[in-house]
Amino acid sequence: MSLNKYGIPAAVFLIGLLIGGVITNHLTPTFDGLGIFCSLDKTKYQIGDKPLFTIYNKLESSITFGSVFYLYHLVDDEWVEVFPFDTNSSEFAWVASLLELPSGSQYSNSHHTSQLESGRYRLVKEVTNTKYHHVVNLTCEYVLE
Numbered sequence: 001m002s003l004n005k006y007g008i009p010a011a012v013f014l015i016g017l018l019i020g021g022v023i024t025n026h027l028t029p030t031f032d033g034l035g036i037f038c039s040l041d042k043t044k045y046q047i048g049d050k051p052l053f054t055i056y057n058k059l060e061s062s063i064t065f066g067s068v069f070y071l072y073h074l075v076d077d078e079w080v081e082v083f084p085f086d087t088n089s090s091e092f093a094w095v096a097s098l099l100e101l102p103s104g105s106q107y108s109n110s111h112h113t114s115q116l117e118s119g120r121y122r123l124v125k126e127v128t129n130t131k132y133h134h135v136v137n138l139t140c141e142y143v144l145e
Contacts, residue, residue: 061131
C-alpha cells in the first residue's frame with residue numbers, strides 16, 4: 001500500500017486529533033497544535049477574585065462547549081474536584097447551555113473564588129471541534145492565596 005503525498009501529513013494530523021488534550025497555565029495563550037487553546041488573565045489570585053478564563057478558536061471550523069467547567073484543587077499531590085459555589089444554597093442553579101465559538105473567535109468567562117480555600121487549582125473546560133467531532137479538554141492552572 002502506498003501513501004500519496006498527503007497521506008503521511010494527514011495521518012499525523014488525525015493522530016494528533018486522537019491524542020488531544022491541552023494543558024496551559026500561562027498569561028499568554030499557548031498554541032496547542034490543533035488550534036484550540038486557553039489562558040487565564042493571571043496565574044495568582046486572592047480569595048474573592050474572579051479568574052478570567054479565555055478560550056481561543058484558531059481552527060477553520062467552529063467549536064462548541066457547554067456552560068459547565070470542572071475545577072480541581074491540589075490536595076496532598078492529588079487533584080480533587082471542588083465547586084466554586086454553595087450547592088446547598090436555595091439560590092443554586094446551573095443553566096445548561098451549548099455555546100458555539102466561530103473560527104477566529106474567543107470566549108471569556110469567570111468564576112467566584114470566595115468559597116474556596118488557598119492552594120493550587122486546575123480549571124478544565126471540555127470543547128468539541130464541530131468539523132471532526134473531536135473532544136479536547138482545555139486546562140489552566142492558578143494559585144489562590
